[in-house]
Each structure stands twice: as structure tokens, then as C-alpha cells.
Amino acid sequence: MKSINDILIIGGGVIGLTTAFRLAQQNVSVTLIDRQQVGLEASWAGAGMLPPGNLANATTPEARLRSYSHLHWDELSDTLKELTGIDNGYRRCGAIEVYAPAEQDAFNVQVSDWQAEGTVVEDLNRDDLESFVPGLDEQFQTGVRLPNFGQVRNPRHLKALAAACQNMGVHIVENAEFLRLTVSATQPARVVASMPNRVFHADRICLAAGSWTTGLLETIDVELPVKPVRGQMVQLKAEKLPFTHVIEQGRKYLVPRADGLILVGSTEEHVGFEKKNTSEGVAGLLKFAESIVPKLRNAEVVRCWAGLRPGSPDELPFLGQIPQFENLFVAAGHFRSGLQMSAGSARVIADLMLNSTPEIDLAGLTFDRILRSGTQL
Numbered sequence: 001m002k003s004i005n006d007i008l009i010i011g012g013g014v015i016g017l018t019t020a021f022r023l024a025q026q027n028v029s030v031t032l033i034d035r036q037q038v039g040l041e042a043s044w045a046g047a048g049m050l051p052p053g054n055l056a057n058a059t060t061p062e063a064r065l066r067s068y069s070h071l072h073w074d075e076l077s078d079t080l081k082e083l084t085g086i087d088n089g090y091r092r093c094g095a096i097e098v099y100a101p102a103e104q105d106a107f108n109v110q111v112s113d114w115q116a117e118g119t120v121v122e123d124l125n126r127d128d129l130e131s132f133v134p135g136l137d138e139q140f141q142t143g144v145r146l147p148n149f150g151q152v153r154n155p156r157h158l159k160a161l162a163a164a165c166q167n168m169g170v171h172i173v174e175n176a177e178f179l180r181l182t183v184s185a186t187q188p189a190r191v192v193a194s195m196p197n198r199v200f201h202a203d204r205i206c207l208a209a210g211s212w213t214t215g216l217l218e219t220i221d222v223e224l225p226v227k228p229v230r231g232q233m234v235q236l237k238a239e240k241l242p243f244t245h246v247i248e249q250g251r252k253y254l255v256p257r258a259d260g261l262i263l264v265g266s267t268e269e270h271v272g273f274e275k276k277n278t279s280e281g282v283a284g285l286l287k288f289a290e291s292i293v294p295k296l297r298n299a300e301v302v303r304c305w306a307g308l309r310p311g312s313p314d315e316l317p318f319l320g321q322i323p324q325f326e327n328l329f330v331a332a333g334h335f336r337s338g339l340q341m342s343a344g345s346a347r348v349i350a351d352l353m354l355n356s357t358p359e360i361d362l363a364g365l366t367f368d369r370i371l372r373s374g375t376q377l
């Protein structure tokens with residue numbers, strides 16, 4: 001089999017940067033291209049929550065990738081700090097999970113799934129809840145705690161990744177706005193990336209352009225069902241941090257940072273590539289924060305922003321080779337979990353691109369699930 005000496009990665013979010021870093025660790029020559037500065041899109045906008053997992057009992061594609069990723073966060077953060085001196089803020093802060101009475105059935109199913117997986121789950125009564133979250137709204141009388149739930153300060157993590165890539169010799173090309181893909185006239189078919197004054201020759205190419213991956217693939221007539229899903233976020237500052245655990249209710253959450261900032265997230269909106277904050281979105285998030293911890297009504301609103309999650313129909317990423325092209329790989333569609341799953345996805349993609357066998361079963365995560373189902377996942 002042909003040896004792989006140089007690789008081109010298109011997209012410098014958390015997926016592209018982590019993949020570039022893992023490949024560079026294997027002494028491959030890597031070029032990473034972004035149409036703007038790296039690390040400014042969904043990966044910057046995210047909350048940085050890192051749910052736990054247990055690979056030994058993971059039975060679904062989602063659980064396998066989440067658990068595999070969970071295994072690698074300690075090592076990844078330590079290595080980045082050693083190489084760059086940047087502390088990415090990774091810590092196992094734990095999470096408190098609460099529910100409204102109407103959500104009880106769905107909550108019970110979720111808790112049984114965690115237990116079946118062997119994830120540590122602690123039952124909490126009202127006194128326990130109050131001890132972890134003083135001032136938690138009275139509507140919450142029971143809940144659970146996930147002690148191994150983690151968080152990372154994603155903007156710092158992206159800085160650390162970009163610096164580590166540079167230390168390891170990754171060639172980062174930013175502001176490559178006019179990058180395009182073409183199919184070369186070879187057999188088997190290969191893809192070439194070029195800019196007006198430059199052609200990038202690489203043994204293999206990985207598309208990791210988040211929500212923009214679909215548009216890049218369209219230019220070479222490949223359909224990928226990845227679409228942007230807007231998530232709005234509000235950042236609060238409390239005088240004294242009232243809790244240290246992440247608090248989740250369903251798909252909404254509060255994420256406390258060590259310096260007193262609290263992220264309130266997030267909306268899920270199908271509005272194309274529109275990244276603005278809306279009055280309705282921000283108001284809904286503020287109302288949610290108050291409904292969890294009423295005294296947050298006095299917290300300062302520091303800023304708000306929005307990002308575009310790369311959403312896929314089954315909420316799982318596409319990892320692996322595009323079957324029509326010998327040299328083209330994709331790593332996109334991580335939706336709500338791309339920060340958490342970046343640690344495992346990068347290893348999987350690096351293995352595949354270097355002709356090694358990944359350490360987890362990729363059934364349900366590769367491109368061929370589209371071909372099997374005719375894109376209707």
C-alpha cells in the first residue's frame with residue numbers, strides 16, 4: 001500500500017486542528033487551510049461541556065465515540081500544556097442533571113442508559129441538590145450527579161491546539177478564501193485543492209470544514225447531509241460563583257467557569273448560515289437561567305454570541321473516506337458534541353488516513369450510512 005507522506009486538512013476548527021496535531025505527532029507532513037483565521041466558528045462558540053462515557057459497555061455508535069473521546073481528554077490536555085504552556089481549562093467539574101415533572105419519563109430513560117453504560121451516576125435528594133447548587137429553584141426535588149463530567153475553555157483549547165500544531169511543524173494557511181476542489185483526470189479518481197495562485201499537492205485530503213463541508217463537497221458533486229444549526233449563547237457574571245458543577249435540564253444548560261463567568265445555552269435553530277443573536281433567543285436563555293437558579297436574575301449580562309453547529313440527520317458525525325475518491329476523507333457533522341468528540345475523532349481519522357485500523361468500531365459513523373439509506377437517515 002502507498003505510504004502517506006503529506007496530508008492536507010481543510011478547516012481549522014477543533015476537528016481539523018486536533019486531527020492535524022495527531023497526524024503531526026506521527027511525523028506526517030501536514031498543511032491545514034482555513035478560509036479565515038483558525039478556531040473562530042462553532043468550536044469557539046461552544047460551551048465546552050465534555051460528557052463522560054465508558055467504552056467497555058458502549059453499544060451505540062454515539063456511545064463508542066463519546067467514550068473513546070472521554071478516555072483521551074486528560075492526556076490531550078496535558079500534552080498541549082507541556083508543548084505550549086497554555087492551560088486549556090480542562091477539568092472534571094461534574095454535572096448536576098435536573099428535570100421538570102413533565103420530563104420525568106425521559107429523564108429516567110436517560111439515567112438508565114447512563115447506568116447501563118457503567119457511567120458513575122449518583123442519586124440526589126433535595127438536600128443534596130441544595131448542597132451542590134445553593135439556591136436551586138424549589139421545583140427541583142431530585143436529580144442526579146455525574147462526577148466524571150468535564151469541561152474545557154474551548155477558546156483556550158483552540159489556541160493551545162493551533163500553537164501545538166505550529167510547534168510540531170504543521171503548515172497553517174489562513175484566509176484562504178478562494179480555495180476550491182476539483183476532480184483530477186486520474187484513475188482511481190482523486191481530488192485536488194487549489195487557490196487562484198496555488199495548487200496543494202497532498203497524498204490525502206481531509207475535509208473538516210464543519211457546517212461548510214457540504215458546500216465544498218457539492219462542487220465535486222458529492223452530497224453530504226450536514227447543515228448549520230444555530231446555537232445562541234449568553235454569558236453571565238455572578239459576583240460570587242454560586243455553583244461549580246455544570247447544570248443540565250434536557251438540552252439546556254448552565255456552565256460555570258472558574259473565574260465567575262456562567263454560560264447559558266443554547267437554542268437550536270435551523271436558519272441557514274445566519275449567526276446573529278435574536279431578542280427571542282437571548283430572552284429565552286435568560287428566562288431559563290432564572291428558572292434554574294432564581295438569584296441569577298441579578299447576574300451581569302456580559303455578552304452573547306451564536307455559532308453554527310454542523311448538524312447531521314442522526315446527530316452523528318461522518319468520519320472516513322468518501323468512497324468515490326481514493327484520497328478524500330471527511331470529518332464533519334459533529335452537531336452538539338464536536339468539542340467532546342474531537343479527542344476521539346482526530347485519532348480515528350488520523351488512523352484511517354495513515355492506513356491503520358482505528359481502535360473503535362466505526363459502524364454508524366462512516367459515510368456509507370448515507371449510501372445505504374439514500375441520504376434519508
Ligand SMILES: Cc1cc2nc3c(=O)[nH]c(=O)nc-3n(C[C@H](O)[C@H](O)[C@H](O)COP(=O)(O)OP(=O)(O)OC[C@H]3O[C@@H](n4cnc5c(N)ncnc54)[C@H](O)[C@@H]3O)c2cc1C
Nearest residue numbers: 011013015035043046047048049210231307337338339340
Ligand atoms: C452554542 C454552541 C454550544 C456548543 N456546546 C458544545 C459543548 O458543550 N460540547 C461539545 O462537545 N460541543 C458543543 N458544541 C458543538 C461543537 O462546537 C461543534 O460540534 C464543533 O465545534 C464542530 O467543530 P468543527 O471543527 O467541525 O467545525 P467549526 O468549528 O465550525 O470549524 C470549521 C472550520 O472550517 C473553516 N472553513 C469553512 N469553510 C471553509 C473553506 N471553504 N475552506 C477552508 N476552511 C473553511 C471555518 O472557517 C472553520 O474554522 C456547541 C456548538 C454551539 C454552536
